[in-house]
Amino acid sequence: xxxxxxxxxxxxxxxxxxxxxxxxxxxxxxxxxxxxxxxxxxxxxxxxxxxxxxxxxxxxxxxxxxxxxxxxxxxxxxxxxxxxxxxxxxxxxxxxxxxxxxxxxxxxxxxxxxxxxxxxxxxxxxxxxxxxxxxxxxxxxxxxxxxxxxxxxxxxxxxxxxxxxxxxxxxxxxxxxxxxxxxxxxxxxxxxxxxxxxxxxxxxxxxxxxxxxxxxxxxxxxxxxxxxxxxxxxxxxxxxxxxxxxxxxxxxxxxxxxxx
Amino acid sequence: xxxxxxxxxxxxxxxxxxxxxxxxxxxxxxxxxxxxxxxxxxxxxxxxxxxxxxxxxxxxxxxxxxxxxxxxxxxxxxxxxxxxxxxxxxxxxxxxxxxxxxxxxxxxxxxxxxxxxxxxxxxxxxxxxxxxxxxxxxxxxxxxxxxxxxxxxxxxxxxxxxxxxxxxxxxxxxxxxxxxxxxxxxxxxxxxxxxxxxxxxxxxxxxxxxxxxxxxxxxxx
Numbered sequence: 232x233x234x235x236x237x238x239x240x241x242x243x244x245x246x247x248x249x250x251x252x253x254x255x256x257x258x259x260x261x262x263x264x265x266x267x268x269x270x271x272x273x274x275x276x277x278x279x280x281x282x283x284x285x286x287x288x289x290x291x292x293x294x295x296x297x298x299x300x301x302x303x304x305x306x307x308x309x310x311x312x313x314x315x316x317x318x319x320x321x322x323x324x325x326x327x328x329x330x331x332x333x334x335x336x337x338x339x340x341x342x343x344x345x346x347x348x349x350x351x352x353x354x355x356x357x358x359x360x361x362x363x364x365x366x367x368x369x370x371x372x373x374x375x376x377x378x379x380x381x382x383x384x385x386x387x388x389x390x391x392x393x394x395x396x397x398x399x400x401x402x403x404x405x406x407x408x409x410x411x412x413x414x415x416x417x418x419x420x421x422x423x424x425x426x427x428x429x430x431x432x433x434x435x436x437x438x439x440x441x442x443x444x445x446x447x448x449x450x451x452x453x454x455x456x457x458x459x460x461x462x463x464x465x466x467x468x469x470x471x472x473x474x475x476x477x478x479x480x481x482x483x484x485x486x487x488x489x490x491x
Numbered sequence: 492x493x494x495x496x497x498x499x500x501x502x503x504x505x506x507x508x509x510x511x512x513x514x515x516x517x518x519x520x521x522x523x524x525x526x527x528x529x530x531x532x533x534x535x536x537x538x539x540x541x542x543x544x545x546x547x548x549x550x551x552x553x554x555x556x557x558x559x560x561x562x563x564x565x566x567x568x569x570x571x572x573x574x575x576x577x578x579x580x581x582x583x584x585x586x587x588x589x590x591x592x593x594x595x596x597x598x599x600x601x602x603x604x605x606x607x608x609x610x611x612x613x614x615x616x617x618x619x620x621x622x623x624x625x626x627x628x629x630x631x632x633x634x635x636x637x638x639x640x641x642x643x644x645x646x647x648x649x650x651x652x653x654x655x656x657x658x659x660x661x662x663x664x665x666x667x668x669x670x671x672x673x674x675x676x677x678x679x680x681x682x683x684x685x686x687x688x689x690x691x692x693x694x695x696x697x698x699x700x701x702x703x704x705x706x707x708x709x710x711x712x
Contacts, residue, residue: 283617321619331614335632344628345618397618 234261242291253456264427266443269453275436324394328406330386332378339374364392384415401432452476510667517653524589529596554594563587567659584656603638643700
């Protein structure tokens with residue numbers, strides 16, 4: 232039994248005639264933290280959304296824990312059934328750019344809703360779990376307030392705690408700091424770094440190159456719906472093999488240099 | 492100088508009170524029927540499945556484009572002819588009004604559901620929540636806040652429309668008023684009192700909706 236948590240084979244995703252993901256092959260092993268970088272429109276977020284089963288795929292397959300989680304609608308054969316899909320989905324946690332907390336529920340209720348309804352956890356058990364998770368993301372004192380009373384960084388940390396409450400085997404982070412004020416980015420990245428150090432398997436789409444350099448086991452560079460290059464951060468940032476990776480990073484660093 | 496004789500009308504107070512009761516029951520039953528059916532229709536219209544969408548579409552368009560009076564009369568006289576089943580005056584009126592208002596409620600529900608951002612559905616989905624749980628705990632609590640004001644107005648319209656039941660002899664408030672004015676030859680006084688009594692039914696509904704609005708006033712992220 233190998234330790235592959237996610238295996239993606241020849242994934243093709245299209246919207247109409249427009250190909251978003253073009254023959255993606257990707258393997259994520261348990262405990263790995265992978266960071267996906269690339270220009271906007273390169274398909275990074277769509278890739279995460281396909282893994283989270285928020286988007287149907289046209290061709291190829293996605294396996295999670297060795298079980299079929301998604302199959303191209305154009306492929307022959309049966310799709311995975313609804314019950315096993317629900318089961319697989321619980322192994323995936325996802326955090327969004329816009330947090331997507333439930334505005335009518337308190338932070339605690341946001342976190343406990345899925346454990347109680349999906350896992351059938353008792354209220355006090357779920358409350359204890361939520362309290363523990365809020366401590367790890369540093370929000371214990373916010374457990375009874377509504378999301379609108381939180382800063383963006385706090386909302387995002389609450390969203391991370393909510394995803395963790397389902398005890399996922401892998402966490403997907405979709406540009407989770409892009410909607411934050413610059414001074415709030417650090418606290419969210421710290422939480423994510425902490426998770427990676429604890430051995431959480433993560434797939435992170437981000438523009439934070441410092442995070443990619445420090446935390447990633449591998450960095451994946453995507454462009455025009457393809458994975459152009461996958462390598463350790465050292466290789467990607469110091470000596471990328473592909474000209475396209477180099478060009479992207481040079482443009483990015485140039486822009487950041489001018490900003491500073 | 493006036494010779495209004497409200498006293499003569501008020502002498503009929505036990506009948507008027509019974510009329511208020513029937514009006515209230517008509518409103519309550521048809522509103523309940525309308526709410527349940529309206530929510531179901533709204534959800535059906537969200538479905539991409541043609542067997543869910545099209546029946547709901549045809550239903551809503553039929554019931555909101557034809558007069559409720561026609562629907563009441565049709566159900567009262569037509570249904571027994573076709574099916575042999577007679578709902579009676581009160582039953583026909585309650586069901587017809589409920590079927591009618593469901594079309595309007597469903598469009599309000601739909602607007603409320605559309606108003607909840609689709610990312611709330613996605614967040615629920617990645618947490619593994621099923622459709623029913625997502626609706627019950629995430630979507631509807633947020634939608635209800637948006638729909639309460641138009642729901643209140645529509646319900647008040649409904650209660651006033653219960654007066655149409657007088658056409659088939661349901662002993663509701665307006666019908667009682669008609670009978671009293673025939674007996675007393677005092678239509679102006681009678682209708683004035685009847686109008687005030689309608690107010691005593693509709694105004695509490697308005698207050699109730701206001702109270703609900705305060706209760707469901709929740710934060711937006």
